[in-house]
Amino acid sequence: xxxxxxxxxxxxxxxxxxxxxxxxxxxxxxxxxxxxxxxxxxxxxxxxxxxxxxxxxxxxxxxxxxxxxxxxxxxxxxxxxxxxxxxxxxxxxxxxxxxxxxxxxxxxxxxxxxxxxxxxxxxxxxxxxxxxxxxxxxxxxxxxxxxxxxxxxxxxxxxxxxxxxxxxxxxxxxxxxxxxxxxxxxxxxxxxxxxxxxxxxxxxxxxxxxxxxxxxxxxxxxxxxxxxxxxxxxxxxx
Amino acid sequence: xxxxxxxxxxxxxxxxxxxxxxxxxxxxxxxxxxxxxxxxxxxxxxxxxxxxxxxxxxxxxxxxxxxxxxxxxxxxxxxxxxxxxxxxxxxxxxxxxxxxxxxxxxxxxxxxxxxxxxxxxxxxxxxxxxxxxxxxxxxxxxxxxxxxxxxxxxxxxxxxxxxxxxxxxxxxxxxxxxxxxxxxxxxxxxxxxxxxxxxxxxxxxxxxxxxxxxxxxxxxxxxxxxxxxxxxxxxxxxxxxxxxxxxxxxxxxxxxxxxxxxxxxxxxxxxxxxxxxxxxxxxxxxxxxxxxxxxxxxxxxxxxxxxxxxxxxxxxxxxxxxxxxxxxxxxxxxxxxxxxxxxxxxxxxxxxxxxxxxxxxxxxxxxxxxxxxxxxxxxxxxxxxxxxxxxxxxxxxxxxxxxxxxxxxxx
Numbered sequence: 001x002x003x004x005x006x007x008x009x010x011x012x013x014x015x016x017x018x019x020x021x022x023x024x025x026x027x028x029x030x031x032x033x034x035x036x037x038x039x040x041x042x043x044x045x046x047x048x049x050x051x052x053x054x055x056x057x058x059x060x061x062x063x064x065x066x067x068x069x070x071x072x073x074x075x076x077x078x079x080x081x082x083x084x085x086x087x088x089x090x091x092x093x094x095x096x097x098x099x100x101x102x103x104x105x106x107x108x109x110x111x112x113x114x115x116x117x118x119x120x121x122x123x124x125x126x127x128x129x130x131x132x133x134x135x136x137x138x139x140x141x142x143x144x145x146x147x148x149x150x151x152x153x154x155x156x157x158x159x160x161x162x163x164x165x166x167x168x169x170x171x172x173x174x175x176x177x178x179x180x181x182x183x184x185x186x187x188x189x190x191x192x193x194x195x196x197x198x199x200x201x202x203x204x205x206x207x208x209x210x211x212x213x214x215x216x217x218x219x220x221x222x223x224x225x226x227x228x229x230x231x232x233x234x235x236x237x238x
Numbered sequence: 239x240x241x242x243x244x245x246x247x248x249x250x251x252x253x254x255x256x257x258x259x260x261x262x263x264x265x266x267x268x269x270x271x272x273x274x275x276x277x278x279x280x281x282x283x284x285x286x287x288x289x290x291x292x293x294x295x296x297x298x299x300x301x302x303x304x305x306x307x308x309x310x311x312x313x314x315x316x317x318x319x320x321x322x323x324x325x326x327x328x329x330x331x332x333x334x335x336x337x338x339x340x341x342x343x344x345x346x347x348x349x350x351x352x353x354x355x356x357x358x359x360x361x362x363x364x365x366x367x368x369x370x371x372x373x374x375x376x377x378x379x380x381x382x383x384x385x386x387x388x389x390x391x392x393x394x395x396x397x398x399x400x401x402x403x404x405x406x407x408x409x410x411x412x413x414x415x416x417x418x419x420x421x422x423x424x425x426x427x428x429x430x431x432x433x434x435x436x437x438x439x440x441x442x443x444x445x446x447x448x449x450x451x452x453x454x455x456x457x458x459x460x461x462x463x464x465x466x467x468x469x470x471x472x473x474x475x476x477x478x479x480x481x482x483x484x485x486x487x488x489x490x491x492x493x494x495x496x497x498x499x500x501x502x503x504x505x506x507x508x509x510x511x512x513x514x515x516x517x518x519x520x521x522x523x524x525x526x527x528x529x530x531x532x533x534x535x536x537x538x539x540x541x542x543x544x545x546x547x548x549x550x551x552x553x554x555x556x557x558x559x560x561x562x563x564x565x566x567x568x569x570x571x572x573x574x575x576x577x578x579x580x581x582x583x584x585x586x587x588x589x590x591x592x593x594x595x596x597x598x599x600x601x602x603x604x605x606x607x608x609x610x611x612x613x614x615x616x617x618x619x620x621x622x623x624x625x626x627x628x629x630x631x632x633x634x635x636x637x638x639x640x641x642x643x644x645x646x647x648x649x
Contacts, residue, residue: 020426021523024260031259032252035588042584110244110585158548162556165568169560172571219559 040111047112047119053097054123060090061126064133080141087134088176094127095171098182124187128195131181146227149208150182151201159217163205166220170227170238177234178227243541244583250534251589257527258596264422265603272421273607276476277382285377285438286316286360289337290350294368295326297482302335304371305364309378316359320350328368347434348449348456355444363441367434369482371399376477380438383472390443390469391461392477393420395608396435399480405490407618408626409483417475418604424473428520430504432461432471435479443469453507455500462508465520475607491633498532498637505529532634539631 064086071079101120109116134147150167152160167180183192185204199206199213207214209226218226220238228235265272287305291298298319305317319332323345332339340357342350355363362381366372372394380392395417401410423429432439434457444460447467453459461471484490505512505528511521556565601619 020260020263024256024263027259027263028252028256031255031592032589035592036585039584039588158552158555161552162559165556165565165572166560168571169564169568172567217559220561220564 043109043112047109047115050097050100051115051119053093053100054119054126057090057093057097058122058126060086060093061130061133064090064130068133068137076141080137083137083141084143087137087179090130091176091179094130095180095182097123098127101184120184121187121189124183124189124192127181127183128191134179144230144232145176146178146210146230148178148180148227149195149199150180151185151196151204151206151208152182153186153204154184155186157204160205163207163217166218166223169220170223173237174231174234177231244586246537247583247586248589250538251586251593253527253530253534254593255589255596257531258593258600261418261422261600262596262603264425265418265600272425272475276379276474277385279382279385282311282314282378283362283381283384284314284316284360285310285362285364285381286318286354286358286441287364287366288318288320288351288354288358289332289366289368290320290322290347290354290434291324291328291332291368292322292345292347293324293326293328294321295324295328295331298328298331298368299335301366301368301371302332302337305366306335306337307374308372308376309374314360315377318354318358320354322346322350346451348451351444351449351456355441355448358441361441363439363444365432365434365437365439366479367481370396370435371480372436373478373480376436376474376479377438379477380436380474383474384438384440386470388468388470389440389472390464390467391432391437391439391471393424393429393432393437393471393473394435394477394479395421395473395475396433396479396481398483400482400485403485404621405487406483406485408622409490411615411618411622412626413481413483414604414608415601417608418600421473421475423524424471426519426524427465427470428524429471429473430461430465430520430524431455431458432464433457435481436477439464440469443467453500453503454496455504458500458504459507462504462511462520465517466508466511491636494630494633495637495640498634499641501528502637502641532638535627535631536635536638539628 064083067083067086071083101123131147131149137143138145138147148167150163152164154160164182167182170178171180183195185192185196185201195201199208201208201213201215203215205217207218207223210230212226214226224235224238228238289298289301289305294301302317302319308315317337319329319337319339320342321328321332321339322342324341329339329341340350340353342353351365362384364377376394380394383389383392396413397417398406398410398413401407420429420431437457443464447460447463449456449460464471484493505525511517512525514521560568605615
């Protein structure tokens with residue numbers, strides 16, 4: 001039995017082997033396609049969720065705009081409390097969506113990229129419109145809440161992570177005492193470019209607090225010192 | 239439309255899933271093979287067991303005793319100890335245990351084995367390292383495979399004899415998986431290693447091919463040469479051998495870097511089998527996949543390390559800008575955010591899920607055949623995947639770097 005004569009490798013065995021590679025490829029492709037399909041569903045679900053949130057913010061902003069138009073003739077003691085109410089409602093929705101949008105990287109989006117980018121752009125425009133309106137309300141009604149424009153970028157900005165955390169803390173603890181508008185500098189929008197130009201934002205993160213520009217990361221304590229004088233008592237929560 | 243990182247992640251998870259499915263098909267589709275009954279030899283051949291040893295005076299007696307107690311006719315079993323360049327009592331120990339001793343002045347396992355096969359009486363040669371013991375029934379189960387004249391070598395299922403400490407336990411899991419891999423590889427005629435944990439080889443083939451210390455691992459060099467000479471190498475899962483593994487990090491690192499360098503240098507030495515029709519399974523699948531997997535593991539781990547480092551840096555920097563108490567609050571707020579917007583990619587995570595599920599099936603199936611699944615594995619398996627894997631990446635990296643630098647090997 002030990003004599004080392006060798007026969008040919010059987011053809012059937014060879015075919016069986018080849019078919020295993022093909023079979024494995026077919027199965028893997030099938031699982032892969034199912035995975036892509038489920039991913040596609042998840043992506044669509046998230047994209048439409050963000051889209052509808054953005055739309056509802058758009059509606060609130062439009063309402064604010066209309067109401068301001070309507071209340072222009074009415075005396076301030078009547079119109080200001082109403083507008084304040086609307087602003088409060090809009091602001092909380094804006095901040096929660098901005099958090100979600102910041103998290104949702106379009107790097108991970110395969111099919112809905114255009115859609116998500118479009119939502120981000122729309123959202124940015126609502127944000128800016130809201131900011132303009134709120135600035136006007138602030139002037140006309142003499143509100144104290146500081147208005148902060150926060151310029152950030154999603155990718156490769158580690159300081160933005162820290163700055164974002166600090167602002168989240170302020171938003172959470174101070175509520176409507178401070179109004180924050182986070183703007184993704186990476187969004188391609190002429191209106192955004194106008195603001196970036198006006199305030200000379202050449203680095204992220206940057207904060208514009210009531211028209212005063214602060215470039216670079218602002219610590220919690222420094223930010224506190226900037227906004228607290230106009231807020232007063234509520235700041236003790238920080 | 240699709241970024242390079244996403245493309246890479248998707249391709250790697252595709253490859254991983256493909257491999258898992260390929261293994262599953264091998265294991266389950268041809269049940270007769272993975273769970274096969276061992277063939278019985280009509281006539282038991284004479285077997286010469288070679289025990290190469292260098293300064294193994296403390297271990298060799300145990301190895302010899304286990305070989306002597308093999309369930310095999312005494313007159314058909316020759317045991318030869320091959321002490322080479324020893325400065326201790328290895329030769330005396332071997333003589334005292336009543337085996338034939340061929341002492342060699344020159345160092346080197348390949349050299350010792352060549353001397354052994356020249357003078358061995360048996361038609362079959364068994365190779366057992368001095369750190370290994372064999373189970374009583376192993377040899378008898380293996381010789382039946384030589385009924386097939388194409389079979390040139392048979393290997394065992396190797397287990398760890400000293401599964402102590404972290405590295406011992408990790409290796410005991412690793413040996414179960416590599417045991418499964420070897421069986422599957424042997425089923426597609428691509429088992430590329432005949433380890434010194436009892437490999438039985440046809441003497442004529444061994445004489446024809448011979449052992450060489452040119453690469454860092456003579457057992458892979460020999461096995462690939464066998465395959466190139468049209469011999470089949472099969473694995474017998476029912477034949478068990480027990481090897482004592484390095485338990486200390488340094489010793490284990492030295493062993494692994496040598497092994498992985500051996501893999502690389504053998505892939506280079508035998509590059510003529512790569513991407514050929516004749517050796518399709520070995521040259522176009524098993525070896526390239528081994529290289530790609532190692533490279534992918536290095537890249538993935540590197541990326542993970544960079545991300546982890548960035549996170550640490552951000553956290554540290556963050557301490558200067560936000561007090562620690564507030565950071566805890568922020569962490570809670572971030573954690574309570576809607577998870578569907580989290581950073582992970584839906585496609586890669588779906589694929590990862592499929593890979594994890596298929597890996598689990600493979601793990602459970604192989605454990606069922608090779609080792610009983612015990613509750614302790616619930617703790618050890620995650621450690622194996624998360625921690626031990628990382629060490630392996632480091633060893634691969636070190637081996638690749640050393641091989642690239644062409645530095646001289648250190649024994």
